Amino acid sequence: MNEPSGGKLSLRKISRRKLITTGLAATAGVSALGAAAGLAAKYGLIPPDHGGIYGLGETLNYASQRLLTRHSLAREFSRSQISKPPLANEMPPLSDVFKRLQTGRFADWRLEINGMVARPGSFSLDQLKSYPSHSQITMIQCEEGWSYIAEWNGVRLSHVLDVVGVLPQARYVVYFSIDPDWWDSIDMADALHPQTFLAYGLNGDELPVGNGGPLRLRVPRQLGYKSVKFVTHLTVTDSVKGFGKGLGSASPEGGYAWYAGI
Amino acid sequence: MSDSACVPSFVSAVLDTVPATTVPARHSVLVRVTHWVTTLCFVALLVSGAEIVISHPRFYWGETGNVLTPTLFKLPIPASRNLVPTGYGYVLPDQNGWSRYLHFQAAWLVVVTGLLYVVSIFLNGHLRKDLLPGKGDFSWHALSAVMAGHLRFERSSETDARSYNVLQRLSYLFVIFILFPVEIWTGLAMSPAFVSAVPASVNLLGGQQSARTLHFFVSLALVLFLLVHVGMVWLAGFRSRMRAMITGRAGMP
Numbered sequence: 001m002n003e004p005s006g007g008k009l010s011l012r013k014i015s016r017r018k019l020i021t022t023g024l025a026a027t028a029g030v031s032a033l034g035a036a037a038g039l040a041a042k043y044g045l046i047p048p049d050h051g052g053i054y055g056l057g058e059t060l061n062y063a064s065q066r067l068l069t070r071h072s073l074a075r076e077f078s079r080s081q082i083s084k085p086p087l088a089n090e091m092p093p094l095s096d097v098f099k100r101l102q103t104g105r106f107a108d109w110r111l112e113i114n115g116m117v118a119r120p121g122s123f124s125l126d127q128l129k130s131y132p133s134h135s136q137i138t139m140i141q142c143e144e145g146w147s148y149i150a151e152w153n154g155v156r157l158s159h160v161l162d163v164v165g166v167l168p169q170a171r172y173v174v175y176f177s178i179d180p181d182w183w184d185s186i187d188m189a190d191a192l193h194p195q196t197f198l199a200y201g202l203n204g205d206e207l208p209v210g211n212g213g214p215l216r217l218r219v220p221r222q223l224g225y226k227s228v229k230f231v232t233h234l235t236v237t238d239s240v241k242g243f244g245k246g247l248g249s250a251s252p253e254g255g256y257a258w259y260a261g262i
Numbered sequence: 263m264s265d266s267a268c269v270p271s272f273v274s275a276v277l278d279t280v281p282a283t284t285v286p287a288r289h290s291v292l293v294r295v296t297h298w299v300t301t302l303c304f305v306a307l308l309v310s311g312a313e314i315v316i317s318h319p320r321f322y323w324g325e326t327g328n329v330l331t332p333t334l335f336k337l338p339i340p341a342s343r344n345l346v347p348t349g350y351g352y353v354l355p356d357q358n359g360w361s362r363y364l365h366f367q368a369a370w371l372v373v374v375t376g377l378l379y380v381v382s383i384f385l386n387g388h389l390r391k392d393l394l395p396g397k398g399d400f401s402w403h404a405l406s407a408v409m410a411g412h413l414r415f416e417r418s419s420e421t422d423a424r425s426y427n428v429l430q431r432l433s434y435l436f437v438i439f440i441l442f443p444v445e446i447w448t449g450l451a452m453s454p455a456f457v458s459a460v461p462a463s464v465n466l467l468g469g470q471q472s473a474r475t476l477h478f479f480v481s482l483a484l485v486l487f488l489l490v491h492v493g494m495v496w497l498a499g500f501r502s503r504m505r506a507m508i509t510g511r512a513g514m515p
Contacts, residue, residue, distance in 0.1 A: 054360070057367025065455040072458035077325070087328040090345050139326065139470065141454055143358065144343055145318035146328035147470055221458045255359020261455025262366060 044171060044187065048240045048248030049258045062259040066189065069261065074195055074220035077137045082203060083148035088210025091229075098178050098230065106214040111160075111198070115174075115236035118165030125200055125214055131155040131163070136195055138220040140227065143260065150211075152218050153201030158192045161236070169238050172248075175217050176233040184228050184249035185240050185258070186219055195220050198231065223260035225251060288424065288506035293388065296379040297507060303372035304484070310365040311481060313357050317342045321478060325469035334475060369449065376442060392426060393435055399428040418498040423512050430494075437487055441480055448477035 040046050045063035049055070094102075101109050106125055114120040133155055141147040157173070166188075174185040190196055197218040200207050207213035212229030219226040226249075240248045248258035289297070319337035320327070327333065329345060340350035342358070383389040398404055408428050426434065450456045451464040451473035467473045495503045506512040 054363035054367050057363060057370050060370050061366055065453070065459075068459045069455050072455075074454060074458045075461050075464075081325060083326050083328075083331070085330065087330050090343075139454075141452075141470065142328075143317075143362065144345070145314070145474060146320075147326045148328055148330075149326055221454050223454060255363075257363060257366075262450075262453035 047257075047259050048185075048246065049252040058257055058259065061257070061262055065259070065261040066187070069221060070189065072221070074136075074138050077139070077149050079137065079151070081149050082137060082151055086150040086202060086211055087146070087148050088208060089142070091210070092179065094209070094230075095178065102209065109214050109232075111215060111231060112233045113160070113164045113236070115234075116167040116170040116238060117161075117236050118167065119163070121164055123160070128155050128160070128198060128200060128215070131159050133201075134197070135201075136197065136218075136220065138195065138218070140218075140220075140224050142224040143256070151203050152197055152199040152207075153204070154197040154199035154218065156194060157196045157198055157217065158194065160198060161191065164236075166236055170236045171238045172236070172240050174235045174237055174240060174243055175228055175231055176235075177228050178230040178232045182228055182250055183244070184226055184251060185243070186222075186226065190219060190221070193221070221261060223262075225256065226260045287510060288512040289510050290386075290388070291510065292379065292382050292386075294507055294510055296375050299375045300372055300379075303368040303375070304488070306364055306368035307372065308481070308485065310361040310368070313342075313361040314365065315478070316340075316354055317356065317358055318346055319348065320346065321475045322471035323468070323475060324471055327471040369446075372442075373446060376438075380438065393431055393438075395428045395431045399431070404428065415497060422498065423502065423506075433487065433490075437484070441484055441487070445477065445480045445484065448473045448480060452477065 037046075040059065040063050045059075045066055047058055047062040050059045109125050111123045111128065112121075113123070133153055135151055135153045137149060137151045139147050139149045161173070171188055172185045173188070173191040174183065176183040186196070195218075199212070199216045199218045200214060202208060202211055202213070207216060209230075212227070215231045216227055216229050217231050235243075237243075240246060244250060245253050247253060251260070252258050315337070316339060319339050319341050320329070320333045321335055321337075322331060323334045329347060336348075339348070340352060340354050341348050342354040342356045344353055383393065399408075405428065412429060447463060448467065450460075451467055452470060457464045457470075464470055464473050467476060502512060
């Protein structure tokens with residue numbers, strides 16, 4: 001067939017001008033990306049799990065949502081919207097240590113706080129309850145897709161961090177459950193957010209064990225797995241590299257994103 | 263989409279001796295690249311989305327929903343979590359980790375690609391010339407003729423190879439301007455962070471579980487579109503249509 005190939009015709013149409021402008025645009029684009037990455041790192045917008053093939057999507061998620069939610073509040077609902085009953089989802093069997101504390105009605109439960117703080121300390125539930133308490137009627141959304149609304153009663157994490165005196169170079173709060181496999185971390189913006197709670201009460205009662213009692217760190221602007229149950233220990237730090245595999249939480253080690261805003 | 267202005271004289275001399283229907287330009291680079299990137303992303307979103315759904319194959323309406331609340335409907339499949347009472351004696355493997363990572367990475371790519379495409383088609387005339395139905399397309403006579411032709415599985419004509427018919431135009435516009443945007447909106451409405459910044463995104467939909475259910479239904483609609491689209495391409499001449507969408511030039515129909 002005496003038909004000029006599509007390839008030959010299209011090559012003719014790429015003029016020198018087009019090549020130069022495309023080349024310049026590509027260089028500009030790459031430099032812009034490099035500059036953006038540099039800025040992102042400087043402003044703490046790069047998540048600890050930024051490596052690997054999904055790192056770009058994760059960084060875009062964290063950076064964009066961090067910027068978008070600097071002053072946002074998770075929705076708070078009316079009393080009539082509280083779910084009855086609040087779902088207490090499946091849990092691994094709790095250790096003997098936990099069961100002993102439970103028998104003692106958690107009188108011996110302690111929240112240790114250390115790391116980049118002026119006054120590291122250990123707090124009992126009664127001590128935490130002596131601080132100004134707040135309640136929030138917020139939704140807990142699991143990454144699986146289900147959700148419920150409950151009234152959480154507790155003390156703001158920001159208040160407790162004030163008591164221990166967080167040092168200015170701190171960037172993350174790492175928090176640990178009595179369950180050794182479950183630990184997580186949030187950046188300071190989330191840690192100091194007024195809705196980030198150490199919850200010890202649910203719907204007017206003591207926080208049931210099934211919902212994370214006696215103490216749960218509620219992070220309502222992220223998915224449920226960030227709201228670690230049975231919290232015993234907080235470490236304030238400027239880098240999460242030294243914890244576990246350095247990905248920010250046990251979650252990326254299990255394949256889940258560190259940042260769970262989405 | 264005429265390229266004759268850039269064609270050197272010896273080439274146009276050759277072209278003049280060859281019937282015009284064999285080498286017309288069909289799809290621009292922009293259309294082709296965005297089309298295939300979107301296809302790839304859609305497959306990734308679909309597969310990862312399906313994986314995510316099996317962790318809780320129950321759907322609700324309103325704000326909240328969980329295994330203790332009534333459902334709108336349940337999918338009759340096993341779940342990948344013990345929590346869900348599916349009636350099957352086993353639990354599927356949990357692949358939600360990489361699924362969610364892939365889902366959001368593909369979502370970013372499809373949104374950026376889609377925005378690039380939508381802005382470009384407004385600017386370069388593709389929307390006006392090739393996607394918006396023409397004036398004559400909406401007469402009862404014209405519409406019924408096109409629909410009847412489709413129902414009779416008529417072989418597509420020459421003009422069909424070079425221009426979208428009105429049913430194509432309407433369905434493409436529906437996918438580009440309704441299905442994809444609503445899918446993205448309902449997706450974002452499931453993000454606790456996004457919703458904290460833009461609560462209207464979920465409130466307008468009737469709640470978080472409504473957003474999730476709608477997201478599922480729009481996914482089904484997109485899958486239906488995909489099946490019909492591929493079916494139509496097949497019936498119109500798979501090879502020639504694929505060649506057009508890859509090289510940008512329509513081959514023999």
